[in-house]
Amino acid sequence: MSSDRYYLRVAQAQRRRIPDETRRALFDATDRKCTICRRPLDIEGGTRHIGEMGHIAPHSPDGPRREAARPAEVDGFDNLMLLCPSCHRTIDKEPDLWPEPYLRAIKAEHEGWVVVERSRPEPRRRPGGEPAGIGGTVEIEGVAYHVAGDPEEERSADGTAIASRAFALTPDGGHVWIRRIAARSPGPAVLEWRAALAGEAGLLAEALPGLPPRVAASVTPETAVLVTAVPSFTTLAGFYDGRGREAEAVRVLGSGVAGLCEGLASLHDRGLAHGAVSPDSIMTDRAGSLFLRDAGHAFLRPDQAAEPAEPAEDVRRLAELIHVIVTGRPPIPLVSAAVLNPAVPERFAHALDRALSSDPAERGHILELGEGLRI
Numbered sequence: 001m002s003s004d005r006y007y008l009r010v011a012q013a014q015r016r017r018i019p020d021e022t023r024r025a026l027f028d029a030t031d032r033k034c035t036i037c038r039r040p041l042d043i044e045g046g047t048r049h050i051g052e053m054g055h056i057a058p059h060s061p062d063g064p065r066r067e068a069a070r071p072a073e074v075d076g077f078d079n080l081m082l083l084c085p086s087c088h089r090t091i092d093k094e095p096d097l098w099p100e101p102y103l104r105a106i107k108a109e110h111e112g113w114v115v116v117e118r119s120r121p122e123p124r125r126r127p128g129g130e131p132a133g134i135g136g137t138v139e140i141e142g143v144a145y146h147v148a149g150d151p152e153e154e155r156s157a158d159g160t161a162i163a164s165r166a167f168a169l170t171p172d173g174g175h176v177w178i179r180r181i182a183a184r185s186p187g188p189a190v191l192e193w194r195a196a197l198a199g200e201a202g203l204l205a206e207a208l209p210g211l212p213p214r215v216a217a218s219v220t221p222e223t224a225v226l227v228t229a230v231p232s233f234t235t236l237a238g239f240y241d242g243r244g245r246e247a248e249a250v251r252v253l254g255s256g257v258a259g260l261c262e263g264l265a266s267l268h269d270r271g272l273a274h275g276a277v278s279p280d281s282i283m284t285d286r287a288g289s290l291f292l293r294d295a296g297h298a299f300l301r302p303d304q305a306a307e308p309a310e311p312a313e314d315v316r317r318l319a320e321l322i323h324v325i326v327t328g329r330p331p332i333p334l335v336s337a338a339v340l341n342p343a344v345p346e347r348f349a350h351a352l353d354r355a356l357s358s359d360p361a362e363r364g365h366i367l368e369l370g371e372g373l374r375i
Contacts, residue, residue, distance in 0.1 A: 112198030160187030210263025237279030244325035261370030312360035319355035
């Protein structure tokens with residue numbers, strides 16, 4: 001039997017085995033495109049398709065990637081990729097080049113960006129060219145964002161990806177935060193970073209309370225870009241620099257933290273955590289109201305994030321930042337912030353003490369911290 005006929009019979013057998021609802025869900029999640037090469041799978045002008053369902057962990061114990069743990073639902077959605085015939089053969093003929101973690105990263109990245117593309121507030125307009133890199137100007141779908149200040153840049157350990165971050169101005173003078181993932185070469189890191197950015201873009205499209213509004217998102221094989229609105233370019237660190245111990249500053253801080261806590265609650269209520277709460281990731285407007293700059297490490301795997309991505313850790317970290325602002329020093333066990341600074345009300349200090357508990361279960365919900373700090 002020829003190789004082509006063999007793979008055709010394998011594909012036909014898989015189609016018979018996989019439930020119709022799973023196949024429909026897979027076609028929908030991938031926008032009817034190959035998960036790897038993104039080739040449209042519907043035959044132009046016809047009523048059929050060339051899509052094939054490929055297993056990540058093998059259906060049989062001796063199949064490709066046999067070293068991978070086979071899930072209980074081996075024919076379930078999470079273990080399947082929609083592929084064109086060419087990519088299906090490629091991953092199965094050279095399984096060592098396409099290990100299970102790599103395929104799962106590709107699946108997550110592609111399906112995540114399908115969600116982003118579908119959640120656009122208006123039909124996508126084709127830009128004149130690819131989005132520009134982080135330089136003086138970033139152009140996305142015909143809109144130019146003018147970068148302000150020096151961009152940040154981070155390279156993945158395997159050298160496949162470059163993450164750039166920068167504040168920028170919109171054409172009408174609005175303030176935005178831009179993140180761009182550029183692929184230098186194929187690899188797991190660039191797929192994981194792009195998938196994380198896609199996950200955040202999809203969440204922000206829901207316009208959840210306290211989370212930054214999504215302004216624009218764009219994806220090409222080379223780059224993925226997410227633009228979010230921020231109230232200004234002023235960070236928590238800049239706003240309270242050297243004046244957090246004053247009574248009026250304590251009052252403004254207690255009043256302004258509500259929106260920030262609401263944003264963290266939107267993440268926590270979905271089983272996510274920011275994991276990167278810092279003086280530079282929190283923004284403020286002129287009135288002192290605080291806002292999240294982005295979703296932090298919420299969509300990164302635990303081994304990729306610098307901080308533990310747990311809601312209780314977000315609570316502790318925010319309380320620690322506020323303690324430093326109002327007292328000028330890190331928390332001291334059994335010493336109240338009200339003792340270190342008489343301008344701090346007892347209720348305010350008690351809320352900090354609870355959130356700083358060494359036992360995560362005793363720290364309470366992030367909204368309880370926000371309510372306790374309100375003066």
